[in-house]
Amino acid sequence: MKTLKNDPPECSLNLLAMRDTLEVLGGKWKLLILHYLITRDDQINTFKKMQREITGISAKMLTKELKDLEENHLVHREQQNTKPITVRYTITEYGRSAGDLIQQLVDWGKTHRIKLLTSGQ
Amino acid sequence: MKTLKNDPPECSLNLLAMRDTLEVLGGKWKLLILHYLITRDDQINTFKKMQREITGISAKMLTKELKDLEENHLVHREQQNTKPITVRYTITEYGRSAGDLIQQLVDWGKTHRIKLLTSGQ
DNA sequence: CTGTATCCGATTGGATACTG
DNA sequence: CAGTATCCAATCGGATACAG
Numbered sequence: 001m002k003t004l005k006n007d008p009p010e011c012s013l014n015l016l017a018m019r020d021t022l023e024v025l026g027g028k029w030k031l032l033i034l035h036y037l038i039t040r041d042d043q044i045n046t047f048k049k050m051q052r053e054i055t056g057i058s059a060k061m062l063t064k065e066l067k068d069l070e071e072n073h074l075v076h077r078e079q080q081n082t083k084p085i086t087v088r089y090t091i092t093e094y095g096r097s098a099g100d101l102i103q104q105l106v107d108w109g110k111t112h113r114i115k116l117l118t119s120g121q
Numbered sequence: 122m123k124t125l126k127n128d129p130p131e132c133s134l135n136l137l138a139m140r141d142t143l144e145v146l147g148g149k150w151k152l153l154i155l156h157y158l159i160t161r162d163d164q165i166n167t168f169k170k171m172q173r174e175i176t177g178i179s180a181k182m183l184t185k186e187l188k189d190l191e192e193n194h195l196v197h198r199e200q201q202n203t204k205p206i207t208v209r210y211t212i213t214e215y216g217r218s219a220g221d222l223i224q225q226l227v228d229w230g231k232t233h234r235i236k237l238l239t240s241g242q
Numbered sequence: 243c244t245g246t247a248t249c250c251g252a253t254t255g256g257a258t259a260c261t262g
Numbered sequence: 263c264a265g266t267a268t269c270c271a272a273t274c275g276g277a278t279a280c281a282g
Contacts, residue, residue: 180246
Protein backbone atom coordinates (compact mmCIF):
# COMPACT_ATOMS: atom_id res chain seq x y z
CA MET A 1 0.00 0.00 0.00
CA LYS A 2 1.17 3.44 -0.95
CA THR A 3 1.21 6.43 1.34
CA LEU A 4 0.98 10.08 0.41
CA LYS A 5 4.25 11.90 0.32
CA ASN A 6 3.53 14.64 2.76
CA ASP A 7 1.26 13.12 5.32
CA PRO A 8 2.19 9.52 5.74
CA PRO A 9 0.82 7.60 8.71
CA GLU A 10 4.44 7.04 9.61
CA CYS A 11 4.80 10.71 10.42
CA SER A 12 1.94 10.66 12.89
CA LEU A 13 3.27 7.49 14.43
CA ASN A 14 6.67 9.06 14.86
CA LEU A 15 5.12 12.07 16.47
CA LEU A 16 3.17 9.87 18.84
CA ALA A 17 6.28 7.89 19.73
CA MET A 18 8.19 11.08 20.42
CA ARG A 19 5.48 12.32 22.70
CA ASP A 20 5.57 9.01 24.55
CA THR A 21 9.29 9.28 25.10
CA LEU A 22 9.08 12.88 26.21
CA GLU A 23 6.37 11.93 28.66
CA VAL A 24 8.39 9.11 30.21
CA LEU A 25 11.87 10.64 30.06
CA GLY A 26 11.10 14.34 29.71
CA GLY A 27 11.46 17.10 32.22
CA LYS A 28 14.43 18.56 33.93
CA TRP A 29 15.69 15.61 35.96
CA LYS A 30 14.79 12.12 34.72
CA LEU A 31 17.56 11.73 32.18
CA LEU A 32 20.09 13.19 34.59
CA ILE A 33 19.02 10.66 37.21
CA LEU A 34 19.27 7.77 34.76
CA HIS A 35 22.68 8.98 33.68
CA TYR A 36 23.74 9.14 37.29
CA LEU A 37 22.61 5.59 38.03
CA ILE A 38 24.10 4.19 34.85
CA THR A 39 27.54 5.68 35.45
CA ARG A 40 27.58 4.71 39.12
CA ASP A 41 26.09 1.28 38.99
CA ASP A 42 29.06 -0.11 40.90
CA GLN A 43 28.21 1.97 43.95
CA ILE A 44 25.52 2.00 46.62
CA ASN A 45 23.46 4.95 45.51
CA THR A 46 21.21 6.05 48.33
CA PHE A 47 18.63 8.79 48.30
CA LYS A 48 20.84 11.12 50.28
CA LYS A 49 23.90 10.47 48.15
CA MET A 50 21.96 11.13 44.99
CA GLN A 51 20.49 14.34 46.30
CA ARG A 52 23.96 15.52 47.28
CA GLU A 53 25.59 14.65 43.98
CA ILE A 54 22.91 15.57 41.48
CA THR A 55 23.44 19.25 41.94
CA GLY A 56 20.38 21.37 42.44
CA ILE A 57 17.66 18.80 42.91
CA SER A 58 15.41 19.04 45.97
CA ALA A 59 14.24 16.10 48.05
CA LYS A 60 10.72 16.66 46.85
CA MET A 61 11.67 16.45 43.20
CA LEU A 62 14.01 13.52 43.68
CA THR A 63 11.26 11.59 45.43
CA LYS A 64 8.79 12.32 42.69
CA GLU A 65 11.13 11.59 39.80
CA LEU A 66 12.39 8.34 41.31
CA LYS A 67 8.81 7.23 41.86
CA ASP A 68 7.92 7.98 38.25
CA LEU A 69 10.98 6.16 36.98
CA GLU A 70 10.25 3.17 39.21
CA GLU A 71 6.69 2.98 37.94
CA ASN A 72 8.06 2.78 34.42
CA HIS A 73 10.51 0.05 35.45
CA LEU A 74 13.52 2.17 34.60
CA VAL A 75 14.82 2.27 38.16
CA HIS A 76 14.78 -0.32 40.92
CA ARG A 77 14.25 0.58 44.58
CA GLU A 78 15.61 -1.70 47.26
CA GLN A 79 15.40 -1.12 50.98
CA GLN A 80 18.53 -2.12 52.86
CA ASN A 81 18.66 -3.78 56.29
CA THR A 82 20.55 -0.97 57.91
CA LYS A 83 19.96 1.17 60.94
CA PRO A 84 18.83 3.73 60.20
CA ILE A 85 17.16 2.52 57.04
CA THR A 86 18.86 3.25 53.76
CA VAL A 87 17.49 2.69 50.30
CA ARG A 88 19.53 1.65 47.32
CA TYR A 89 18.51 2.76 43.86
CA THR A 90 19.79 0.94 40.82
CA ILE A 91 19.26 1.17 37.10
CA THR A 92 17.21 -1.66 35.63
CA GLU A 93 18.01 -3.56 32.49
CA TYR A 94 15.26 -1.60 30.81
CA GLY A 95 16.66 1.63 32.17
CA ARG A 96 19.89 0.83 30.39
CA SER A 97 17.98 1.00 27.12
CA ALA A 98 18.04 4.77 27.50
CA GLY A 99 21.82 4.69 27.51
CA ASP A 100 22.27 5.44 23.83
CA LEU A 101 19.83 8.30 24.03
CA ILE A 102 21.69 9.74 26.99
CA GLN A 103 25.01 9.37 25.23
CA GLN A 104 23.65 11.37 22.32
CA LEU A 105 22.47 14.09 24.65
CA VAL A 106 25.98 14.25 26.06
CA ASP A 107 27.57 14.30 22.62
CA TRP A 108 25.22 16.93 21.28
CA GLY A 109 25.82 19.13 24.32
CA LYS A 110 29.58 18.91 23.88
CA THR A 111 29.35 19.81 20.22
CA HIS A 112 26.97 22.64 20.97
CA ARG A 113 29.32 24.11 23.55
CA ILE A 114 32.16 24.01 21.06
CA LYS A 115 29.97 25.67 18.46
CA LEU A 116 29.09 28.47 20.85
CA LEU A 117 32.76 29.04 21.64
CA THR A 118 33.96 29.01 18.07
CA SER A 119 31.11 31.14 16.75
CA GLY A 120 31.95 33.79 19.31
CA GLN A 121 28.62 33.84 21.10
CA MET B 122 47.38 11.88 34.25
CA LYS B 123 45.25 9.37 36.03
CA THR B 124 41.69 9.94 37.11
CA LEU B 125 39.91 8.36 40.04
CA LYS B 126 37.58 5.57 39.18
CA ASN B 127 34.41 6.88 40.66
CA ASP B 128 34.61 10.57 40.18
CA PRO B 129 36.38 11.23 36.93
CA PRO B 130 36.27 14.72 35.44
CA GLU B 131 34.72 13.06 32.45
CA CYS B 132 31.63 12.33 34.47
CA SER B 133 31.17 15.96 35.45
CA LEU B 134 31.80 17.04 31.89
CA ASN B 135 29.19 14.62 30.64
CA LEU B 136 26.74 15.91 33.19
CA LEU B 137 27.42 19.47 32.14
CA ALA B 138 26.98 18.59 28.48
CA MET B 139 23.68 16.90 29.22
CA ARG B 140 22.43 19.92 31.07
CA ASP B 141 23.40 22.08 28.13
CA THR B 142 21.44 19.93 25.74
CA LEU B 143 18.41 19.80 28.00
CA GLU B 144 18.51 23.56 28.28
CA VAL B 145 18.62 24.11 24.52
CA LEU B 146 16.35 21.26 23.40
CA GLY B 147 14.42 20.47 26.55
CA GLY B 148 10.84 21.24 27.43
CA LYS B 149 7.62 20.07 25.98
CA TRP B 150 7.82 21.45 22.45
CA LYS B 151 11.26 22.16 21.02
CA LEU B 152 12.07 18.67 19.80
CA LEU B 153 8.57 18.26 18.40
CA ILE B 154 9.00 21.50 16.46
CA LEU B 155 12.39 20.44 15.11
CA HIS B 156 10.96 17.08 14.12
CA TYR B 157 8.13 18.85 12.36
CA LEU B 158 10.45 21.09 10.38
CA ILE B 159 12.84 18.29 9.50
CA THR B 160 10.14 16.01 8.15
CA ARG B 161 8.41 18.80 6.23
CA ASP B 162 11.37 20.66 4.85
CA ASP B 163 9.92 20.39 1.34
CA GLN B 164 6.91 22.50 2.30
CA ILE B 165 6.23 26.11 3.18
CA ASN B 166 5.77 25.90 6.89
CA THR B 167 4.10 29.04 8.15
CA PHE B 168 3.30 29.96 11.71
CA LYS B 169 -0.37 29.19 11.27
CA LYS B 170 0.26 25.87 9.56
CA MET B 171 2.58 24.80 12.32
CA GLN B 172 0.18 25.80 15.04
CA ARG B 173 -2.56 23.83 13.33
CA GLU B 174 -0.50 20.70 12.78
CA ILE B 175 1.52 20.51 15.96
CA THR B 176 -1.43 19.45 18.03
CA GLY B 177 -1.99 21.25 21.29
CA ILE B 178 0.48 24.11 21.09
CA SER B 179 -0.76 27.65 21.66
CA ALA B 180 0.33 30.69 19.67
CA LYS B 181 2.07 32.06 22.68
CA MET B 182 4.17 28.96 23.20
CA LEU B 183 4.91 28.52 19.51
CA THR B 184 6.16 32.09 19.33
CA LYS B 185 8.37 31.64 22.32
CA GLU B 186 9.78 28.28 21.29
CA LEU B 187 10.49 29.40 17.74
CA LYS B 188 12.27 32.46 19.08
CA ASP B 189 14.43 30.33 21.37
CA LEU B 190 15.24 27.93 18.57
CA GLU B 191 16.10 30.79 16.23
CA GLU B 192 18.42 32.33 18.80
CA ASN B 193 20.27 29.05 18.95
CA HIS B 194 20.48 28.88 15.15
CA LEU B 195 18.44 25.71 14.97
CA VAL B 196 15.61 27.29 13.02
CA HIS B 197 15.56 29.95 10.34
CA ARG B 198 12.83 32.58 10.07
CA GLU B 199 12.11 34.16 6.72
CA GLN B 200 9.43 36.70 6.01
CA GLN B 201 7.68 36.21 2.67
CA ASN B 202 6.58 38.93 0.30
CA THR B 203 2.93 38.01 0.47
CA LYS B 204 -0.19 39.93 1.29
CA PRO B 205 -0.98 39.48 4.04
CA ILE B 206 2.47 38.75 5.35
CA THR B 207 3.42 35.14 5.91
CA VAL B 208 6.55 33.80 7.53
CA ARG B 209 8.35 30.67 6.51
CA TYR B 210 10.19 28.64 9.08
CA THR B 211 12.86 26.19 8.03
CA ILE B 212 15.28 23.91 9.76
CA THR B 213 18.90 25.04 9.61
CA GLU B 214 21.88 22.87 8.82
CA TYR B 215 22.71 22.98 12.50
CA GLY B 216 19.14 22.11 13.38
CA ARG B 217 19.56 18.95 11.37
CA SER B 218 22.29 17.90 13.77
CA ALA B 219 19.51 17.08 16.23
CA GLY B 220 18.10 14.60 13.73
CA ASP B 221 19.78 11.53 15.17
CA LEU B 222 18.70 12.48 18.64
CA ILE B 223 15.13 12.89 17.49
CA GLN B 224 15.21 9.58 15.68
CA GLN B 225 16.31 7.89 18.88
CA LEU B 226 13.45 9.50 20.76
CA VAL B 227 11.09 8.12 18.15
CA ASP B 228 12.64 4.67 18.31
CA TRP B 229 12.67 4.54 22.08
CA GLY B 230 9.03 5.62 22.21
CA LYS B 231 8.01 2.88 19.80
CA THR B 232 9.87 0.24 21.76
CA HIS B 233 8.42 1.54 25.00
CA ARG B 234 4.90 1.34 23.67
CA ILE B 235 5.46 -2.23 22.59
CA LYS B 236 6.88 -3.07 25.98
CA LEU B 237 3.82 -1.65 27.70
CA LEU B 238 1.52 -3.69 25.48
CA THR B 239 3.39 -6.96 25.85
CA SER B 240 3.94 -6.60 29.59
CA GLY B 241 0.21 -6.19 30.10
CA GLN B 242 0.31 -2.77 31.66
C1' DC C 243 -1.45 36.27 8.69
C1' DT C 244 1.94 36.89 12.41
C1' DG C 245 2.47 37.91 16.16
C1' DT C 246 2.09 40.96 21.03
C1' DA C 247 -0.17 42.30 25.47
C1' DT C 248 -2.81 41.31 29.26
C1' DC C 249 -5.36 38.78 32.49
C1' DC C 250 -5.53 35.01 35.40
C1' DG C 251 -5.95 30.15 36.89
C1' DA C 252 -3.04 26.01 37.21
C1' DT C 253 1.22 23.96 38.01
C1' DT C 254 5.89 23.81 39.50
C1' DG C 255 9.08 23.53 42.81
C1' DG C 256 11.91 25.40 46.87
C1' DA C 257 12.17 25.84 52.05
C1' DT C 258 11.06 24.22 56.19
C1' DA C 259 9.41 21.35 59.62
C1' DC C 260 8.08 16.94 60.70
C1' DT C 261 7.40 11.41 60.93
C1' DG C 262 8.95 6.54 61.06
C1' DC D 263 18.32 8.09 56.60
C1' DA D 264 14.24 8.38 53.68
C1' DG D 265 10.89 10.46 52.78
C1' DT D 266 6.05 13.40 53.73
C1' DA D 267 3.29 17.61 54.60
C1' DT D 268 2.61 22.27 54.27
C1' DC D 269 3.23 26.80 52.85
C1' DC D 270 4.08 29.91 49.41
C1' DA D 271 6.44 32.35 45.52
C1' DA D 272 7.45 32.02 40.79
C1' DT D 273 6.59 30.42 36.51
C1' DC D 274 3.74 28.34 32.97
C1' DG D 275 0.57 28.61 29.78
C1' DG D 276 -4.34 29.15 27.93
C1' DA D 277 -7.86 32.59 26.40
C1' DT D 278 -8.86 36.74 24.66
C1' DA D 279 -8.29 41.05 22.61
C1' DC D 280 -5.54 43.74 19.90
C1' DA D 281 -1.71 45.68 16.37
C1' DG D 282 1.00 45.82 12.10
